[in-house]
Amino acid sequence: MGVEVSLDEFGLIERIRRRTGARADIALGIGDDAALLQPQPGQQLVVTADTLNAGVHFPQQTPAADIGWKTLAVNLSDLAAMGAQPSWCTLSLSLPDASPGWVDAFAEGFFALADAHGIALIGGDTTRGPLSLSVTAMGQVPAGTALRRDGARAGDDIWVTGVPGEAGLALAFWQQGLLDVSRPAHDAAMEQLRLRLARPTPRVQAGLALRGIASAAVDVSDGLLADLGHICARSQVAAELLERALPVSTAAVVGGHEAAFRAHRATAGDDYELCFTAPAALREQVRESMSCVAVRATRIGYIRDGSGVHLRNEEGVLQSAGKSGFNHFPG
Ligand code: ADP
Ligand code: MG
Numbered sequence: 001m002g003v004e005v006s007l008d009e010f011g012l013i014e015r016i017r018r019r020t021g022a023r024a025d026i027a028l029g030i031g032d033d034a035a036l037l038q039p040q041p042g043q044q045l046v047v048t049a050d051t052l053n054a055g056v057h058f059p060q061q062t063p064a065a066d067i068g069w070k071t072l073a074v075n076l077s078d079l080a081a082m083g084a085q086p087s088w089c090t091l092s093l094s095l096p097d098a099s100p101g102w103v104d105a106f107a108e109g110f111f112a113l114a115d116a117h118g119i120a121l122i123g124g125d126t127t128r129g130p131l132s133l134s135v136t137a138m139g140q141v142p143a144g145t146a147l148r149r150d151g152a153r154a155g156d157d158i159w160v161t162g163v164p165g166e167a168g169l170a171l172a173f174w175q176q177g178l179l180d181v182s183r184p185a186h187d188a189a190m191e192q193l194r195l196r197l198a199r200p201t202p203r204v205q206a207g208l209a210l211r212g213i214a215s216a217a218v219d220v221s222d223g224l225l226a227d228l229g230h231i232c233a234r235s236q237v238a239a240e241l242l243e244r245a246l247p248v249s250t251a252a253v254v255g256g257h258e259a260a261f262r263a264h265r266a267t268a269g270d271d272y273e274l275c276f277t278a279p280a281a282l283r284e285q286v287r288e289s290m291s292c293v294a295v296r297a298t299r300i301g302y303i304r305d306g307s308g309v310h311l312r313n314e315e316g317v318l319q320s321a322g323k324s325g326f327n328h329f330p331g
């Protein structure tokens with residue numbers, strides 16, 4: 001659109017750097033060979049990295065601001081699943097070209113989410129290449145209090161935040177040519193679904209509130225069955241999910257897409273909700289902690305001895321996921 005002057009590497013870094021500020025826990029930020037960070041005493045450092053590639057992790061037509069948001073969101077979601085307070089992040093950009101408009105829009109989405117969660121950008125790398133965005137996010141937890149995948153025990157409840165499956169439904173609609181990811185949808189229900197895909201909400205406050213309550217946690221990036229399967233594998237237990245207990249999407253119902261939603265919700269990824277387990281004795285504490293942070297949480301099943309994840313209705317097992325992946329129609 002129009003003639004945009006391409007930025008050189010240093011102009012680009014400067015455009016990003018000017019959005020960052022000074023902080024007591026950053027002795028040295030962007031501009032040197034590396035950053036110097038000041039963790040708080042008694043805290044463990046929580047570190048995670050995630051890369052998004054154009055055409056693989058988001059449609060090529062996705063607006064730059066949405067890409068900026070999502071690049072950080074998927075990393076904050078991993079910190080949330082550990083119960084960590086976000087602190088710092090780095091950003092590695094591989095860009096085919098560097099138009100100031102694209103970089104500013106990307107930064108707008110990225111920093112909207114970064115500022116909301118108090119995570120500071122402290123460095124990164126900038127190269128020319130196919131569009132690819134990589135973040136390393138760092139957070140802190142009081143030593144020994146992180147939420148892990150290996151703590152689920154037989155008898156624990158299984159919970160999930162939000163409504164898993166909405167982002168997957170939006171992606172399916174885009175693949176079918178029913179949803180344009182490059183602009184807001186006119187229809188309110190469709191727009192709600194598009195935002196679930198374009199601007200997922202990392203459940204950082206929920207993760208913090210679940211410290212000392214949840215026995216295990218994971219974020220739902222690859223689908224409920226698959227990600228809950230990671231908890232089961234690491235905890236050496238089985239999960240029973242009750243189909244009638246799974247959250248229903250009002251956006252899907254209003255839009256008349258309930259059947260499509262039901263078909264997706266257990267296996268579709270990209271929601272970045274938290275799935276966690278907690279002792280049945282702490283049910284009220286889970287409800288209270290989630291209402292304190294204004295996050296919807298639904299009890300969807302229970303942990304038992306055994307292995308794999310099993311989704312049931314009144315008639316029997318609908319879907320199972322074991323170590324080898326999915327079996328959509330078990331015999
Ligand atoms: P070096 O060549 O020593 O790695 P660079 O010229 O790549 O240094 O980077 C200069 C400074 O800018 C460093 O502090 C680096 O962390 C920071 N930086 C580079 N790219 C980005 C980026 N995309 N986002 C944030 N900081 C960046
Ligand atoms: Mg470098």
